[in-house]
Amino acid sequence: MKAQVFRGVKQLKYEEIPVPDIADDEVLVQVQVVGLCQSDIKKILYPLYEPPRIFGHETAGTIAAVGSAVKNWQVGQRVVVLHHIPCMHCAYCLNENYSMCDTYKNITTTAGFTPSGGGFAEYVKVPGHIVRHGGLIEIPQHITFEQASFVEPTNCCLKAVKKAQIAPGQTVLITGAGPIGLMFIMLVKYFGARAIATDLIQSRIDKALSVGAEAAFDARDADLPAKIQQLTNGMGVDVTLLAVPSEKAFSQALDCTRKGGKILFFAEFPDEVEIPINPNVLYRREIDLIGSYSSSYRLQALSADIVFNKRIDVDALVSDRYPLKDLAAAVEKAVSPTPETFKILIYPEAASH
Known part of the structure; x- marks a missing residue:
């Protein structure tokens, strides 16, 4: 499959890499669209993480394979992929500081290399912990993949609104x-x-x-x-x-x-x-x-409700769409926006066939 691999500061390489193998409790999702987030841009532009990695986390796609132990999910279902789920029992989680939880920070979706979100690829693997604990959300038929990709950023903003x-x-x-x-x-x-x-x-x-x-x-x-x-x-x-x-x-x-x-x-x-x-x-x-940093597990259902019932107009936020191979150009556009640049969405090539 094709992926945009982070090879160093400001170095993205559009490479052919293996489709991730999944374990019995994991799910493989074919990425249909992934939003470009400011946090992705920072990770690409600054020496924050050791390469190689595949970033991207505002992901919506189609289930391509399910492990033998996975219940309630089938190939072909349209899903939002959440890249972090807390453990729910550490001291941070018990204080509802879910984004401080070690499990939340360290177990994430991956397309290969050190797990780092993995949405900037044709396929992404969802770990068992995330599959079991609500990290996949089915997309209703009347909602597009584009609209569904806003569930995660909506959660992050909603957390701030609630916290304030x-x-x-x-x-x-x-x-x-x-x-x-x-x-x-x-x-x-x-x-x-x-x-x-x-x-x-x-x-x-x-x-x-x-x-x-x-x-x-x-x-x-x-x-x-x-x-x-x-x-x-x-x-x-x-x-x-x-x-x-x-x-x-x-x-x-x-x-x-x-x-x-x-x-x-x-x-x-x-x-x-x-x-x-x-x-x-x-x-x-x-x-x-x-x-206020990242999302809140408690607000996951409300975030999905707000997007899926069109309580806010996420379509009005989208200004640019780029194929995955042009991710570097998309990052450049986000860093130096034109007057008409707002939200940028990325499309893996396999999704457009």
Whole structure:
């Protein structure tokens, strides 16, 4: 089969490799579509992981083979593949910190080499632990593979929305109106809150309004805090979701978030970035700083419900589609987006035959 193998920083090689062998409790899925995620891009561009690996984890496909001990799954079923499932009994899981669980972090789907997601290949192997514990979700007939590939990123965004306790009637500032920021706007609106967005690209500001933001501004606008105050009866927003790794965005969040409000870090910052902060700002204004990483096992069913019942419009997020052989060009496009670049989807060649 064909796969995009990570051979080093900024080195992707489109190679012929063996289709993974499956054990009795494993499932083989033919990848139909896989979303290109910011975390994939970071893994390709920076020296975070030893090569060789095959990344890609926002995967939807068709079951191509099932191990002899596998129950309830058959060849031909259309499935969303979840690349991590927690153990459910360690101290982290018992505190509902599922993404900190060692099993969650270390057991993952693979197309070969060190297991790393494996979606950037024609076939991906799903380990027994993931098969047994809800890591495959059947796709309803009225849902496309493209739409289904959004279940995993929806879960990640939903976890942040829940962690920030966003509630009906609140106002939420979302910094960055790329694919994640736009999904946040849709989810915030779905849960009954008002969304305000910022971005540097005018087309993304316009897009934010088109998917449900009540207001959207250029992030460089010197009057942004005053405009936010005007929209919130002089209070400021209840929650700010940082969907871009920008020190300036954090500084704006402090200026725009009300006393007693929350600021949630969703985008991953470069490790060398350090943000100076006067602790008295947090103390006197009672601002909560929160981080949200990856998905939550508890929100898996709700994430699927939101996508499969079209409670948000994931189709509106897709801007580009690339064949797997052009993954490097897709990464380049994501790193240097045109005004019209939003979510990029990748298609293995076998899927298009």
